[in-house]
Amino acid sequence: MNNIQELLITRKNTLREALSILNNSGQGLLLLQDQQGQFEQTVTDGDLRRLLLSEVGLDDNLSKLPKIDSIVLREFYTNAQALELMNQQKIGQIPVLDQQGSIIKVIERKDVGEQILLSTPHMGESERVYVEEAFATNWIAPVGPNIDAFEKELAQLVGVGHAAALNSGTAAIHLALLVLGIKRDDLVFCSTFTFAASANPIVYQGAEPVFIDSEYDSWNMCPVALKRAFVGAEQKGKLPKAVIIVNLYGQSANIDELKTICDSYDVPIIEDAAESLGASYKGKPSGTFGKLGIYSFNGNKIITTSSGGMLVSDDETLVKKARFLSTQAREPVLHYEHEEIGYNYRMSNILAGVGRGQLQVLQARVEARRGVFLQYKQSLSDIEAIKWMPEPDWSYSNRWLSTFTLDAGLAPLTSTEVIAGLGKESIEARPLWKPMHCQKVYAGSRYYKAADESVSDKLFETGLCLPSGSNMDQSQVDRVIAVLRKLLIKA
Numbered sequence: 001m002n003n004i005q006e007l008l009i010t011r012k013n014t015l016r017e018a019l020s021i022l023n024n025s026g027q028g029l030l031l032l033q034d035q036q037g038q039f040e041q042t043v044t045d046g047d048l049r050r051l052l053l054s055e056v057g058l059d060d061n062l063s064k065l066p067k068i069d070s071i072v073l074r075e076f077y078t079n080a081q082a083l084e085l086m087n088q089q090k091i092g093q094i095p096v097l098d099q100q101g102s103i104i105k106v107i108e109r110k111d112v113g114e115q116i117l118l119s120t121p122h123m124g125e126s127e128r129v130y131v132e133e134a135f136a137t138n139w140i141a142p143v144g145p146n147i148d149a150f151e152k153e154l155a156q157l158v159g160v161g162h163a164a165a166l167n168s169g170t171a172a173i174h175l176a177l178l179v180l181g182i183k184r185d186d187l188v189f190c191s192t193f194t195f196a197a198s199a200n201p202i203v204y205q206g207a208e209p210v211f212i213d214s215e216y217d218s219w220n221m222c223p224v225a226l227k228r229a230f231v232g233a234e235q236k237g238k239l240p241k242a243v244i245i246v247n248l249y250g251q252s253a254n255i256d257e258l259k260t261i262c263d264s265y266d267v268p269i270i271e272d273a274a275e276s277l278g279a280s281y282k283g284k285p286s287g288t289f290g291k292l293g294i295y296s297f298n299g300n301k302i303i304t305t306s307s308g309g310m311l312v313s314d315d316e317t318l319v320k321k322a323r324f325l326s327t328q329a330r331e332p333v334l335h336y337e338h339e340e341i342g343y344n345y346r347m348s349n350i351l352a353g354v355g356r357g358q359l360q361v362l363q364a365r366v367e368a369r370r371g372v373f374l375q376y377k378q379s380l381s382d383i384e385a386i387k388w389m390p391e392p393d394w395s396y397s398n399r400w401l402s403t404f405t406l407d408a409g410l411a412p413l414t415s416t417e418v419i420a421g422l423g424k425e426s427i428e429a430r431p432l433w434k435p436m437h438c439q440k441v442y443a444g445s446r447y448y449k450a451a452d453e454s455v456s457d458k459l460f461e462t463g464l465c466l467p468s469g470s471n472m473d474q475s476q477v478d479r480v481i482a483v484l485r486k487l488l489i490k491a
């Protein structure tokens, strides 16, 4: 908190003035100084209310405010001391005084480095070994043994024929479209409820996205909306060239029903499993149901190579073509010969080393994230306003992020207010993905709803994601639960 000037009052201020300053600052705290500019004490909303009840009038000054010893820190405190004091006193803000007793600033939890983040990297034991091997053998390039091994190991893990390691999940989606021959003015159907990276590569190709709504059962693409989109496209005389089905927050979409519809029109599926590595649908690994599937290893995903992606398919020709395009489309001759436009999308051999180590701990990471989710769900089961993201019978989710929507009729706060409330306690929470058909950049794109009501709009309006990292410790999970209880249970 930098602007302490806005929080300063003296005993000459009236109660009305104090209340107004408190209201305008939104900080829940005032700083009382004496005539010499020395800090006296902090003043809260509760202190002012008690003063009102003790018959001090709104236009009386604060001379009757009882003296208390406020918790303060002196200049040159350490973050650890500050944190210990906050925990011990169960407070979130502490004034810091200089040697003369004047106030310098007010610190909050987030200022002392105790933020609980949504999803952070979680390294295992062997990543370094593979990276050091890359250094020792000088394979510091987008080519090398870690890349080949990472591709083979991932393909084996998910049970797919072939894999190409790339420098992002977005690159994997772009290459999937390229190898399927998507070009200018083609149509591509895509889940609307997703991150923009699912849809942007459609535009890279000059093709036109058509967005499809979600269903409540899985939050992913709705078969009814997909069918309506196909019927609509058929009536206009132009079918899509591909359908991008996204598996959000670690959960597979309703694959059989969606695939039956796509197969009946003979249109290939690209499965965006960026968030769902380690999850499965009816026991089969997520990402392996389409003509092509993609994974992401961005820093916030369930396993990470800091940045990276993988394209998978049982069709060797498509994967070979993708690898060729990802390395500048160099023809296999001695000199630099090009017959096609290529891309620089290959993963580096160093990062593939990180990926190999991460693959070994994937199952442990899935179990840890499911464990975090289960604790939230069980500990907050009495709060009826919370509707957790469902997990249908056919789904085994990796619970990449623990997410819920709030029932407006039962909750004392909106999801935006809950996010702000968590933020005040240094807990990072975010809204759910804002649907693509609501994005300015996709204004004017065609959109097929599930029914009269748009499910994805409703999810976005009422939902949020909680910290869900596999490396959260028990005290962090407990703190998120405690703050949610405080926010969502009205005494």
Ligand SMILES: *Cc1c(COP(=O)(O)O)cnc(C)c1O
Residues within 6 Å of the ligand: 167, 168, 169, 170, 171, 194, 195, 197, 198, 246, 272, 274, 275, 295, 296, 297, 298, 307, 308, 309
């Ligand atoms: C993260 C993500 C991507 C993009 O992956 P990058 O590796 O960040 O390029 C694509 N789709 C979804 C659903 C994602 O969450």
